[in-house]
Amino acid sequence: MEPSTVPAPTGVIGLSHLGIVYGTAWASFGQPVIGVDTDGEAVFQAPGLATRSWREPGLPELLERSRPYLTHTTDFGRLAECPLVIVARDVPTDEENRSDIEAVQRLIRGLPSRICART
Numbered sequence: 001m002e003p004s005t006v007p008a009p010t011g012v013i014g015l016s017h018l019g020i021v022y023g024t025a026w027a028s029f030g031q032p033v034i035g036v037d038t039d040g041e042a043v044f045q046a047p048g049l050a051t052r053s054w055r056e057p058g059l060p061e062l063l064e065r066s067r068p069y070l071t072h073t074t075d076f077g078r079l080a081e082c083p084l085v086i087v088a089r090d091v092p093t094d095e096e097n098r099s100d101i102e103a104v105q106r107l108i109r110g111l112p113s114r115i116c117a118r119t
Helices: 017-027 041-045 061-067 077-082 102-109
Strands: 010-013 033-036 070-074 084-087
Touching: 010 017, 010 061, 017 033, 017 061, 017 070, 033 077, 061 070, 070 084
Parallel strands: 010 033, 010 084, 033 070
Antiparallel strands: none
């Protein structure tokens, strides 16, 4: 039996602007990506981008070409398949340059303990 030539997926936690752009860029190289978010609406909207308030030139076309390599889900258990997991959630920053990292912390808290304890 030949070893698999399909690379292991990379996990991207957070399907906000940063996570969508990063995951799509990674997938555009033919690398499988599993994008995970606690927000079911973000997961539902991720493939379409149509209702997003931000725009990235060329991203919709890149997303369409990369679609075979992208999976979007709320199932954090899928990250067990990923030897590399990246937290890529936008962080709101106020006019005094203070960042609110609660959204990032919420995503990290969503990780199952078996993912965090992997060796």
